[in-house]
Amino acid sequence: MARRRRPGPRRALSEEMILDAALDLLDEGGSAAASVRSIAARVGVAPNAVYTYFPSKAVVLQGVVERILGEVEHDTVVDAARPWRERVESLALHLRERVLAHPAAVPLMVGGPMDGRNALTLNEQLLELLCDAGLTPTDAARASYLLVVYVFGSMALNVAHGPDSGPLPPEADRVAARRDRFAAIPAESFPRSAAATDTIASFVTTEQFLWGLRRLLDGITAQA
Amino acid sequence: MARRRRPGPRRALSEEMILDAALDLLDEGGSAAASVRSIAARVGVAPNAVYTYFPSKAVVLQGVVERILGEVEHDTVVDAARPWRERVESLALHLRERVLAHPAAVPLMVGGPMDGRNALTLNEQLLELLCDAGLTPTDAARASYLLVVYVFGSMALNVAHGPDSGPLPPEADRVAARRDRFAAIPAESFPRSAAATDTIASFVTTEQFLWGLRRLLDGITAQA
DNA sequence: ACCTGAACACCGTTCAAGT
DNA sequence: ACCTGAACACCGTTCAAGT
Numbered sequence: 001m002a003r004r005r006r007p008g009p010r011r012a013l014s015e016e017m018i019l020d021a022a023l024d025l026l027d028e029g030g031s032a033a034a035s036v037r038s039i040a041a042r043v044g045v046a047p048n049a050v051y052t053y054f055p056s057k058a059v060v061l062q063g064v065v066e067r068i069l070g071e072v073e074h075d076t077v078v079d080a081a082r083p084w085r086e087r088v089e090s091l092a093l094h095l096r097e098r099v100l101a102h103p104a105a106v107p108l109m110v111g112g113p114m115d116g117r118n119a120l121t122l123n124e125q126l127l128e129l130l131c132d133a134g135l136t137p138t139d140a141a142r143a144s145y146l147l148v149v150y151v152f153g154s155m156a157l158n159v160a161h162g163p164d165s166g167p168l169p170p171e172a173d174r175v176a177a178r179r180d181r182f183a184a185i186p187a188e189s190f191p192r193s194a195a196a197t198d199t200i201a202s203f204v205t206t207e208q209f210l211w212g213l214r215r216l217l218d219g220i221t222a223q224a
Numbered sequence: 225m226a227r228r229r230r231p232g233p234r235r236a237l238s239e240e241m242i243l244d245a246a247l248d249l250l251d252e253g254g255s256a257a258a259s260v261r262s263i264a265a266r267v268g269v270a271p272n273a274v275y276t277y278f279p280s281k282a283v284v285l286q287g288v289v290e291r292i293l294g295e296v297e298h299d300t301v302v303d304a305a306r307p308w309r310e311r312v313e314s315l316a317l318h319l320r321e322r323v324l325a326h327p328a329a330v331p332l333m334v335g336g337p338m339d340g341r342n343a344l345t346l347n348e349q350l351l352e353l354l355c356d357a358g359l360t361p362t363d364a365a366r367a368s369y370l371l372v373v374y375v376f377g378s379m380a381l382n383v384a385h386g387p388d389s390g391p392l393p394p395e396a397d398r399v400a401a402r403r404d405r406f407a408a409i410p411a412e413s414f415p416r417s418a419a420a421t422d423t424i425a426s427f428v429t430t431e432q433f434l435w436g437l438r439r440l441l442d443g444i445t446a447q448a
Numbered sequence: 449a450c451c452t453g454a455a456c457a458c459c460g461t462t463c464a465a466g467t
Numbered sequence: 468a469c470c471t472g473a474a475c476a477c478c479g480t481t482c483a484a485g486t
Contacts, residue, residue: 011468011469011470012469012470013469035458035459035460036459036460036461037458037459037460045469045470045471046470046471046472047460047461048460048461048462048463048470048471048472049469049470049471051460051461051462052468052469052470056460056461057460057461107331107334107335110331110334110377110380110381110384111331111335111380111384112384113384113385113405114381114384115405115406120409120413120414120417121414123414123417124413124414124415124416124417127416127417127420128416131416137416137419137420137423138420138423140416140420141420141423141424142423142432142435142436143439145424145427145432145436146374146436146439146440148381149374149377149378149381149436150370150373150374150377152377152380152381153334153373153374153376153377153378153380153381154373154377156334156335156376156377156380157334157338157372157373157376157377160334160335160336160337160338161337181337181339182339185344189344189348190344190345190347190348191348192348192351192352192355192361192364193344193347193348193351195361196351196361196362196364196365199361199362199365199366200365200369203369208366208369211366212366212369212370212373214443215367215370215440215443215444215446215447216370216439216440216443217443218442218443218446218447219438219439219440219441219442219443219444219446220439220443222439222442222443222446223439223442235449235450235451236450236451237450259477259478259479260478260479260480261477261478261479269450269451269452270451270452270453271479271480272451272452272453272479272480272481272482273450273451273452275479275480275481276449276450276451280479280480281479281480449486450485450486451484451485451486452483452484452485452486453482453483453484453485454481454482454483454484455480455481455482455483456479456480456481456482457478457479457480457481458477458478458479458480459476459477459478459479460475460476460477460478461474461475461476461477462473462474462475462476463472463473463474463475464471464472464473464474465470465471465472465473466469466470466471466472467468467469467470467471
């Protein structure tokens with residue numbers, strides 16, 4: 001089935017080089033920096049040459065998402081001998097860590113299809129885990145969707161306030177920035193929100209992420 | 225403290241008119257249709273006249289988000305006499321229904337600050353509800369964040385696959401579209417995902433939303 | 449103070465032409 | 468088949484000028 005291809009001049013690039021360039025630009029300058037023109041410039045071709053490799057910018061960005069999800073080493077992180085809840089937790093924590101390394105890509109994930117090979121692999125592993133836990137296939141599928149919504153939803157809200165360029169600041173700085181942001185809540189109109197400022201500021205932490213994840217797992221097991 | 229303003233010619237517009245135009249365009253043509261230029265055209269002024277009312281496009285879109293969140297009639301939906309779980313459920317369902325009426329606005333909410341007056345009002349009401357349920361202020365704040373992540377996260381993933389224009393199709397059509405999309409999963413590589421196609425297709429339904437919400441409430445009460 | 453015309457510095461994408 | 472120059476139809480935003 002091996003078809004010969006491209007009889008013309010050797011191609012100067014590869015899909016991978018374009019995805020690399022796009023991801024680098026995304027990491028360095030945020031979503032606005034990853035234009036077709038700047039991607040092309042970085043790999044040293046004219047803007048329209050990109051369309052030899054990808055049909056549109058949207059497909060390039062989809063490829064970037066897939067590349068990031070591919071960086072999640074699905075199997076090595078999760079020790080099959082441990083209890084299933086711990087396995088889910090370490091998978092979720094690892095996924096979150098890997099994705100938050102590319103903050104500008106989070107909106108692309110939440111806003112796009114997420115039905116590529118690596119996304120499916122991730123989902124498949126989660127399903128396996130939940131079936132091992134004794135859930136029916138239907139409940140496992142529902143629960144995995146719930147977990148996906150939580151992991152990606154929390155990342156999206158985490159990233160929402162931050163700057164649109166560069167890597168994610170350290171956790172302490174993000175908490176401080178959030179506290180500043182919510183310190184101005186008028187206590188007379190929103191007494192409970194104002195009183196909870198410190199807790200609200202901590203929503204961007206891994207600790208709060210784990211708290212929510214555990215409540216979610218509690219809910220799933222209570223159901224089973 | 226009433227300060228006199230604008231000694232020049234009477235302003236032809238108001239902030240509200242601009243927000244109306246922006247929301248209409250968003251609803252009719254998706255996020256790409258709500259450009260500063262098209263907003264200006266709809267209200268009958270030159271593009272740069274918009275900058276007399278708002279400092280930037282981002283602030284206009286923030287205003288649109290606030291307007292939508294203001295459409296949620298916080299109090300009337302939730303009967304204070306009912307058990308707190310039911311009150312949370314009806315608040316979440318109502319919020320979801322109101323927001324999904326404007327699919328193109330969902331990414332704006334998940335991607336932006338969400339710290340306006342109406343967003344705070346919503347959060348305050350949720351906090352009150354959870355405190356009534358017996359949670360400590362800290363746990364109530366954490367739980368409300370968990371609920372917000374879930375409600376907005378699930379909407380974002382729901383809207384992600386759909387077309388970028390017009391109102392959200394009826395639920396049955398969205399399920400069918402999703403089934404088509406995931407019917408192509410190769411069963412040899414992803415056996416569990418392929419077997420769960422029907423369940424996966426149903427993720428966009430209100431029923432599945434409620435299922436997840438209830439697991440979440442189970443987890444929160446198990447903690448308390 | 450509010451609005452305009454014109455311009456600046458960008459976009460994504462297409463097309464005819466070269467090799 | 469791959470790449471280029473040039474163009475098309477857009478963007479958000481700024482600025483000087485009018486009233």
